[in-house]
Amino acid sequence: MYEPPFTRDRDANERLAARECDACGWVSFPEHREICKRCGSVGEWTDTELEERGTVQSYVVQQRLPDEFETPLPLAIMDVPQTSGGDPARVYGLFTETDPEHIDIGMEAEADFRRIFDVDGLPIHSFKFKRPRGDRL
Amino acid sequence: MRDVAVVGAGMIDFGELFEQSFDDMAERAYLNALDDVDKGIDSEDIDAAWFGTLDIAENASSGLGLSHPTGLFEMPVTRVENACATGSTAFRSAVEAVRAGSADVALVLGAEKMRDSAGGLIEGASLEQVWRGRGVTMPAFFGLRATRHMEEYGTTREQVAEVSVKNHENGSKYPHAHYRFTCSVEDVVDSPQVTYPLNLYDCCPVTDGAAATVIVSEDVVEEYTDDPVWVAGSGLATDTVQRGADESLAGFPATQQAAEQAYEEADITADDIDVAEVHDCFTITELVTYEDLGFCEKGEGGAFVESGKPHLDGEKPVNPSGGLLAKGHPIGATGVAQVNEIYEQLRGEAGAVQVENDPEYGLQHNIGIGRDATGSVSCINVLSKDRP
Ligand SMILES: [Zn+2]
Numbered sequence: 333m334y335e336p337p338f339t340r341d342r343d344a345n346e347r348l349a350a351r352e353c354d355a356c357g358w359v360s361f362p363e364h365r366e367i368c369k370r371c372g373s374v375g376e377w378t379d380t381e382l383e384e385r386g387t388v389q390s391y392v393v394q395q396r397l398p399d400e401f402e403t404p405l406p407l408a409i410m411d412v413p414q415t416s417g418g419d420p421a422r423v424y425g426l427f428t429e430t431d432p433e434h435i436d437i438g439m440e441a442e443a444d445f446r447r448i449f450d451v452d453g454l455p456i457h458s459f460k461f462k463r464p465r466g467d468r469l
Numbered sequence: 470m471r472d473v474a475v476v477g478a479g480m481i482d483f484g485e486l487f488e489q490s491f492d493d494m495a496e497r498a499y500l501n502a503l504d505d506v507d508k509g510i511d512s513e514d515i516d517a518a519w520f521g522t523l524d525i526a527e528n529a530s531s532g533l534g535l536s537h538p539t540g541l542f543e544m545p546v547t548r549v550e551n552a553c554a555t556g557s558t559a560f561r562s563a564v565e566a567v568r569a570g571s572a573d574v575a576l577v578l579g580a581e582k583m584r585d586s587a588g589g590l591i592e593g594a595s596l597e598q599v600w601r602g603r604g605v606t607m608p609a610f611f612g613l614r615a616t617r618h619m620e621e622y623g624t625t626r627e628q629v630a631e632v633s634v635k636n637h638e639n640g641s642k643y644p645h646a647h648y649r650f651t652c653s654v655e656d657v658v659d660s661p662q663v664t665y666p667l668n669l670y671d672c673c674p675v676t677d678g679a680a681a682t683v684i685v686s687e688d689v690v691e692e693y694t695d696d697p698v699w700v701a702g703s704g705l706a707t708d709t710v711q712r713g714a715d716e717s718l719a720g721f722p723a724t725q726q727a728a729e730q731a732y733e734e735a736d737i738t739a740d741d742i743d744v745a746e747v748h749d750c751f752t753i754t755e756l757v758t759y760e761d762l763g764f765c766e767k768g769e770g771g772a773f774v775e776s777g778k779p780h781l782d783g784e785k786p787v788n789p790s791g792g793l794l795a796k797g798h799p800i801g802a803t804g805v806a807q808v809n810e811i812y813e814q815l816r817g818e819a820g821a822v823q824v825e826n827d828p829e830y831g832l833q834h835n836i837g838i839g840r841d842a843t844g845s846v847s848c849i850n851v852l853s854k855d856r857p
Contacts, residue, residue: 358712358713359713369709369711369712370712370713389617389715389718390613390614390616390617390620390718390719391613391616392608392609392612392613392615392616392664392665392666392667393662393664393665394606394608394609394664395661395662395663395664395665396663396664397606404665407605407609407613408613409613409617409710409718419713422710422711422713423711424605432665437616437617437620
């Protein structure tokens with residue numbers, strides 16, 4: 333974990349820590365510092381946490397990637413709610429253990445804590461998504 | 470502010486140019502642009518130059534990348550890098566300087582060696598930030614728009630494929646195109662899947678190329694040509710999907726904003742555009758760009774291409790050169806080449822791909838994405854036959 337970018341984002345990657353703009357409710361994830369990307373205010377922020385689930389807004393299924401990726405690899409833009417309510421965060425979500433036929437816009441997906449990849453042999457952990465167990469086809 | 474005109478356009482045939490170095494390509498595009506000036510031009514006339522490249526093959530990382538192959542020393546050379554909008558942003562920057570009076574004659578040169586390095590953009594994408602970059606490739610970034618557009622507006626897979634069919638048809642007639650084959654809707658939907666919902670024929674090829682443009686101020690234009698093409702307006706904007714706007718899931722707000730700026734500066738509307746060279750890195754990109762540019766209503770892009778309007782003989786021809794899908798997308802060169810193609814169209818010199826509606830206004834458009842594939846940038850330039 334000595335790579336600065338990964339250390340910096342560790343709370344977001346491992347605990348789904350985010351921040352909510354007090355002025356407009358936009359959720360900053362991974363966290364940004366002072367300026368709100370939606371309303372532009374340099375305002376106050378409230379610490380918040382995201383739920384370990386989200387709703388698919390759009391998706392693709394990647395078929396051709398370098399060897400270190402599992403393919404076919406579904407990838408979605410997801411709306412992930414805050415545990416405390418308010419607006420969801422919009423994030424890119426990598427999927428795992430999901431048949432490409434079983435992913436769709438509007439579906440709910442569960443997050444699973446996983447080893448995402450290695451940097452110089454050291455593991456980077458974060459969340460991947462999959463179809464909820466009860467919904468498995 | 471002074472009016473600015475294009476007086477010379479040069480490019481090389483795009484393709485797999487393993488036998489040519491970056492300098493070879495840049496030199497030839499430059500000489501072709503000088504040769505194209507109606508009344509001739511001396512290299513000594515050039516006051517300043519703008520150089521567009523992402524330098525993917527890492528051999529041109531300063532203004533020297535332009536100065537060395539062209540022999541243009543002892544003058545200001547500005548290297549511009551703006552993702553896939555690099556070439557069009559270099560052009561826009563040069564125009565602004567000439568308008569403002571800091572140069573009378575300027576060179577714009579864009580070049581890219583896409584095939585000299587094996588890794589390409591996936592290497593950055595795979596190791597950038599965990600949430601934003603991991604596994605997000607170019608076809609994924611654009612494919613996300615396709616899935617959503619199909620869901621939200623009922624756009625069909627076949628309509629998306631029509632863009633490829635049209636552009637390959639045009640490219641088969643365009644002398645500088647990388648690929649000059651034609652294909653059918655079935656060929657596109659049956660080609661190997663790259664990233665669902667996009668297949669191989671939905672994607673532009675990996676192409677080497679270079680292009681150069683000579684622009685001058687109104688004060689000296691008569692020394693170079695009696696048939697200039699004028700710059701009417703331009704726009705440049707940025708956006709990112711992470712701002713949370715639903716609009717950006719099935720379109721590119723940056724294009725809408727850049728178009729608004731360009732139309733306002735040119736004092737026209739989308740209806741006035743007679744021919745356009747737009748960014749079709751993937752089929753879906755062109756389809757949503759029809760909407761973002763105002764060529765049709767939001768959600769109507771599929772019906773628009775199906776109607777034949779953007780075809781070579783349609784009422785609003787888009788990508789008569791075959792676009793990036795057929796011509797190729799050597800990033801730094803792409804926007805400069807598009808400007809050149811519009812210049813040829815407005816002068817009636819586009820040969821086999823000349824549009825037939827006697828175009829008065831032509832538009833050139835790029836959309837580019839940032840390092841983490843979440844940001845986007847759009848640059849648009851509008852050219853006109855008559856002085857604005
Ligand atoms: Zn805000």
